[in-house]
Amino acid sequence: MNNSEFFSKTKGKLIVSCQALEDEPLHSSQIMARMAYAVMLGGAAGIRANSVADIEAIKNAVDLPVIGIIKKIYSDSEVYITPTETEIDNLVQCGVDVIATDATDRPRPEGGGREVFFRAVRERYPDQLFMADCATLDDGIAAERLGFDVVSTTLCGYTEATRDDPKPNIRLIRDLIRNVRIPVVVEGGIWDKETFDQVRAIEGVHAVVIGSAITRPMEITRYFLQGVSK
Template identity: 55%
Template sequence: MDTARNVLEQIKRKLIVSCQALPDEPLHSPFIMGRMARAAYLGGASGIRANSVEDIREIKSKVDLPLIGIIKNNYPGSNVFITPTRHEVDELVREGVDIIAMDATDRIRPDGSTIEELFPLLRSAYPNQLFMADCSTYEEAVRAAELGFDCVGSTLSGYTEATKGRSLPDFELIGRLTARLKVPVIAEGGISTPEELKRLFELGIYSAVVGSAITRPLEITKKFAMVVD
């Protein structure tokens, strides 16, 4: 657990950059994500969040930073797609990521289980692995901490039916969580400016993940193009 504590200490009050591109996006490529992570490191990032074993492996060859790993997988009949089953967790453990992030919402998982049923099995199987709970509500994050997740994130606020339409970043949710929880609270989702990031740290977050505002040029370009006649 000393290694786990060291990983958490490395990201304390630091910026984590999400380097991800899905198959339908122009930057989809382990090669590109590795370079993206390298650029983030040179720019001052202290951690990387990445999707898929292929991207993670490439990123690990380019930067020596704490890595939050996920595997996005769509299963029929379920809206849970961020590390949705034990199969994806097992893959990430075998690859060797510092922190495994997974959907910790109250939604039913592809195998029919709930997070309350699945996570104790994972914790028992991998007692020394750090886990991050991607949550959408206050209640989900509190429950995740009680289940034994090592850190909780606001990642899915605004992306579930229960939170659809919420203004992001979700300052209200994050403020409530930092006031209540003893485990690290990681702000993630909709952080668009340095000013927003600063405000989140003032609320007492442990660290923050910024993705689209840094690593998705297609989305960034759209914002500028929208104001051009």
């Protein structure tokens, strides 16, 4: 799939995040592949997935664009979504259509910053599509300047500076659309059809990513039981 095909196939559509971490009951590349197949049958236009093993299994199961990440925790940094060049290399080798990485201004592992990191990555892989997982408008503006191909609201509400921000953050979505020229993807905090329809209807939104509300039954169950006495 070439770069223009990714954007044409996902424009105005739903992308589903199929992820299960090691401490979750559904942690299995086979299960994530079946999950991806199920959401494809349901109408998803793309998949977001974590780890080389899951991505390879998913690519064998569905013919949809894949946004790939590798979540890895380093002791010297809060950045954990595709944090270093090593994770970038691994994702390129498994052939994902888009690589998403933390694009906040937080220090990366080994003390590197956003600009040094991404300039090296872009120079090494000039034809690879990169998604900037952002928390703020400044993140999105910086990401476009650095050469990212698409920005996402993934990290809004998950950094210290945005911890109290609403999810999804409608103001941030609108601000990004007004201030960057690259496509804007909305991700985070979408738990019902009403919210999905609301963000998808915002003029300029390229696509919407939903994860937990579709593919994480443990979190879905907890969501419905909030405030319910056991």
